Amino acid sequence: MDKEAIIQKLQEKAVALLQGNPSHFLVDIRIKPTNNFKIFIDGDNGVGIDDLVKYNRALYKQIEEEGLFPDGDFSLEVSSPGLDEPLKLHRQYHKNTGRNVEVTQLDGQKTEGELFSVADDAIVVAEIRGKGKKTERIEHTILLETIKTTKIQIKF
Template sequence: MSEIIDKIRQLTEPLLEGSDMFIINIKIKPINNIKLYLDSDSGLSISKSAEINRKLYHIIEEQQMFPDGDFSLEVSSPGVDEPLLQERQYKKNIGRTLLVTPVEGADQLGVLKEVREDKILLEVKVGKKKEIQMVEIPFATIKKTVVQVIF
């Protein structure tokens, strides 16, 4: 499967050149159901997704990656509850509330203020008085980060 995922990545990257779209993840189910998750700095529209889907589907068929033609392709953005996986996603979410689960220790809930090469800066409220503190969290210590939808 990893060979197919690598090939899909190689075929997709040229389609994204010149745009602000980028690959988040690629998953393949045993029934040759390919799920390509993309994101964009300016937001991923349905039309952008559909265009990449059409072009990539055609290339996969041309290259006969699945000789019997038995495959499906879905191109979409990751869901709201999907964890952030790349630094670029963090940058896109500056100013939003994140729930950061570290490899060790307690979760941190706060507003993302800055993204640096090796860490993020999170504004958190602590104590009964809800005093604001800036917390530095190195990427290496993050197990999972999910953007919180606040109404």
Template structure:
């Protein structure tokens, strides 16, 4: 089975597994040449470790039963996407409203601001430039079609 086909089969398994738990959603599936299957899942309220373990066990059984790796030679990692991972879908944007984001545009220019609102076709960020009394805050509407990547900025 070709790697792309394997990914599609596993994506279907994940979606089916999550269909009974609508607050969770699939972000991404990657398979390394060593048959290391990495599944990224997120939840509207985050993803607890015990949920990761539960999903991992269910998915492991499904992959085994499908005999995708006849020798049983595969490993499976289920996790939420790391902080540095770009947002992939609409639900992730919605979940992260109120947080600082860095947006890289299709032309590789960047803007940083607070994610204020998420609509069907675009997002609204609040960008503050300057400091102290000279600080200027403006709201900017950005169509999804102009966005290459969006990453959450951790603030200390």
């Protein structure tokens, strides 16, 4: 079975499993050449470790029962996307409204600021420039189709 067919099967299984909790959603599936599967699941209000363990066990059992890898030569990781993972789905943008982000557009332009709002086709990032009395707030509207990556930024 080729890589795309395996991803498709895993995607179907994961989506079916998540139907029991509509606030959780599939973000991405990655396969390494060593048959190491990484499945990223997120939630509108986050996803707990207990849920991730439950999903991992259920998916692992289904893969074994179907005999997708008769030799058992695979590993499965189910996790939530960490802060180092870019936002991929529209739903993730909504979830992260109010957080600081760095948006890189297809033309290489970068914008940092607060993810202020999310529409169907664009986001608004509010950038603060200057200090003290010279502080100004600039709102950048960025079309989703022009975004290469959006990453959450942690400010200390």
